[in-house]
Amino acid sequence: MHKHLRHTGLVICLLGLFVIAGCAKTKAPAQLPPLAMGLAMFTQPTNTGDLLAGYIPSDQFKVSPETLDQLDANFEKILRTETRRIYTRGAAARQCYEIVTAQRSETPLNALKFWNQVGICMKTDVLIIPQVIDWTPREGGEIGAFQSAGVNMDFYALRVDVEEPSISRFHFEETQESLSNNLLNVKKWFQRKGQWITAEQLAEEGMRQAITELGL
Numbered sequence: 001m002h003k004h005l006r007h008t009g010l011v012i013c014l015l016g017l018f019v020i021a022g023c024a025k026t027k028a029p030a031q032l033p034p035l036a037m038g039l040a041m042f043t044q045p046t047n048t049g050d051l052l053a054g055y056i057p058s059d060q061f062k063v064s065p066e067t068l069d070q071l072d073a074n075f076e077k078i079l080r081t082e083t084r085r086i087y088t089r090g091a092a093a094r095q096c097y098e099i100v101t102a103q104r105s106e107t108p109l110n111a112l113k114f115w116n117q118v119g120i121c122m123k124t125d126v127l128i129i130p131q132v133i134d135w136t137p138r139e140g141g142e143i144g145a146f147q148s149a150g151v152n153m154d155f156y157a158l159r160v161d162v163e164e165p166s167i168s169r170f171h172f173e174e175t176q177e178s179l180s181n182n183l184l185n186v187k188k189w190f191q192r193k194g195q196w197i198t199a200e201q202l203a204e205e206g207m208r209q210a211i212t213e214l215g216l
Contacts, residue, residue: 035125036088036123037085037086037088037125037127037128038088038093038127038128038160039079039127039128040093040097040127041072041093041094041130042068042071042072042075042130042132043130043131043132044131045131045133046060049111051111052111052112052131052154053154053169054171056133057133057134061136061137068132070200074204075130075207076089078204078208078211079216087128088122088124093122096118096121097118100118112158115129116160116165119160119165120160120162126157126158126159128157128158128214128216129154129155129158130207130210132151132203133152133154135150135151135199136148136149136199138197138199140196141196142195142196142197143196148175148176148196149175149196150174151172151199151206152172152173153171153203155169155171155206155213155214157214170209170210170213170214172209174202176196176197
């Protein structure tokens with residue numbers, strides 16, 4: 001009887017936390033005005049000269065080119081289907097990145113000036129710059145994982161300008177935790193259907209949050 005009451009109390013507490021989390025209201029970030037938008041491909045900074053902010057972990061996991069390509073495809077799809085903006089991207093972004101990289105070898109540029117030049121080359125007003133700082137692949141499956149997925153990512157909205165570029169940042173860093181380790185994650189636990197998700201799926205959650213926070 002007492003055991004049944006304890007279980008019932010736990011369920012009520014979990015549902016209460018879920019309702020509170022669902023009812024919490026946050027002020028929506030201001031939307032960007034209509035502008036010529038550009039989308040850079042995902043990159044992984046490996047030295048401080050490539051960073052726009054933050055730092056590189058000493059044990060940084062090297063993300064494969066295939067994973068970066070998959071992140072590009074996922075982000076492009078989300079932007080195409082969940083926002084109303086049109087982005088210059090893909091081949092144009094890669095070509096301008098390579099052009100400015102070649103110029104950088106002759107004339108050193110800091111990260112802000114580098115990406116500003118990429119944006120100028122792409123003829124955009126705003127350049128979205130996604131970067132993977134660190135990455136932890138899931139080891140195991142949806143039901144049980146030996147190592148949970150984790151991502152550390154930055155998303156920047158760079159206002160391209162020849163004289164004074166400005167930048168906004170959204171930082172997303174999360175390692176999936178079990179519900180028993182952190183009851184505050186109850187809303188995410190329900191959204192993920194109680195499963196252990198992959199790092200790619202976790203990154204998609206970060207992409208959607210970046211869209212909201214950067215006003216895209």
